[in-house]
Amino acid sequence: MSTAFVVGATGYTGRHVTERLAREGAAVVAHVRADSSALGAWTSRFAAAGASTNATPWTDDDMARTMARLRPDLVFLLLGTTRARAARDERATGTAAGYEAIDYGLTALVLRAIRSAGIRPRVVYLSCTGARADSSNPYLMVRGRFEQELQASGLPYLIARPVFISGSDRDERRIAERAASVVVDALLQGAAVLGARALRDRWATLSGVTLAAGMVHLALDAPDGRVVADAAAIRRAAIAPAP
Ligand SMILES: NC(=O)c1ccc[n+]([C@@H]2O[C@H](COP(=O)([O-])OP(=O)(O)OC[C@H]3O[C@@H](n4cnc5c(N)ncnc54)[C@H](OP(=O)(O)O)[C@@H]3O)[C@@H](O)[C@H]2O)c1
Known part of the structure; x- marks a missing residue:
């Protein structure tokens, strides 16, 4: 049985992925940020779905310890902010909370934690169509940069590149x-x-249901695979029988 660690589990995609993984029989650990005011509600919801909750703080050392302890064989990286939300968070906290700090920064922190824990999970990264490290659009640029780092990491990966998720x-x-x-x-x-x-x-x-089914099937299908999947490939995998 696979052990999956889901980062961004409280998001639209993350909830569907967490619930789908649990239904497919994986041992699922859903990460919820330690300062979330809804930590208790998420813990109950994920427990009802058959997943456990983890609230490791966003530091390199804490995340590396969690990776070393849980030794997941799948890590899903599904988090990200929006421009409006980043502006709100920055006003409230006084610290950077845009694409560079959140979409790239927290995602890269988890990749560093995996490497310092010395484990080799397959990393499933939710990117998007058009992601390019040299893009002038900051949203596409940070996704392109992380895709390159993941591809150069030596770890098996699945990069999902949908257009819209809704x-x-x-x-x-x-x-x-x-x-x-x-x-x-x-x-x-x-x-x-x-x-x-x-x-x-x-x-x-792609709906959350289809995206989650497609990503989970593709992730479980080839544990050592290095795959980039567009929306059509995700759609096909979603309706294929579970591996
Ligand atoms: N929506 C689309 O059409 C689309 C298309 C292609 C790719 N994508 C990308 O796919 C990813 C997931 O999309 P989604 O629609 O599922 O996202 P979503 O529902 O907005 O969920 C965002 C997730 O990121 C977390 N997050 C946001 N800001 C954070 C912060 N400052 N610190 C820690 N965690 C934070 C949220 O945690 P909390 O719940 O704790 O806030 C939540 O788990 C995003 O990165 C998005 O850019 C989206």
Whole structure:
């Protein structure tokens, strides 16, 4: 049985991944930030799904100790902020909370912790289409940079590159993405009717359920694999039988 550590477990994708992994029989440890006001509620929700909760603080030493103790064979890296949220967090705390500090900084901290613990899990990273280390868009740039670091790490990995992630079951923390995804999906649905199904599979929105099923199946399928999966590949894996 796999042991999976899920970072960003409280997010839209993270919840679905945590619950899906537990249903597939993995031993799941869902990471919740130590200062979360909802730590108790998350602990109960994850316990009901068959997962345990871990609230390791965001420091190199603490995370490395957790990795060395749990020795997961899968680590999911699913966290990230938005511009609006970063601005709010920065006003409230007075410390940097943008893409560089959160999306890149905390994700890279976990990768460092894995290496200092001397373990070799498969790392599943939720990136996005268009991620490029030399992009002038800071969101795409930090994702491209982390993809490069993960690919150079020598660890097995799965990099998921969806376009939009949304669904009627998500809260509206990412209102802009939700609105854009509805418009793009309507256009793609029209194109699919005219025969452009491949275009729709590649660019249309992935729901949390489909994204989680696809990522979990791809992650469990090849423990030593080094794979980059676009939305079409994730969609195919989601409907394939569990490995
Ligand atoms: N939405 C899209 O269309 C889309 C498309 C492609 C890729 N992505 C990327 O995929 C990732 C997950 O997306 P999602 O929609 O599942 O995200 P989400 O629902 O907004 O969840 C974000 C996660 O990141 C954590 N987080 C945010 N700010 C944090 C901070 N300052 N410190 C510690 N943890 C923090 C949250 O923890 P708390 O619950 O404790 O706040 C939560 O677990 C994101 O990085 C996103 O950029 C999104």
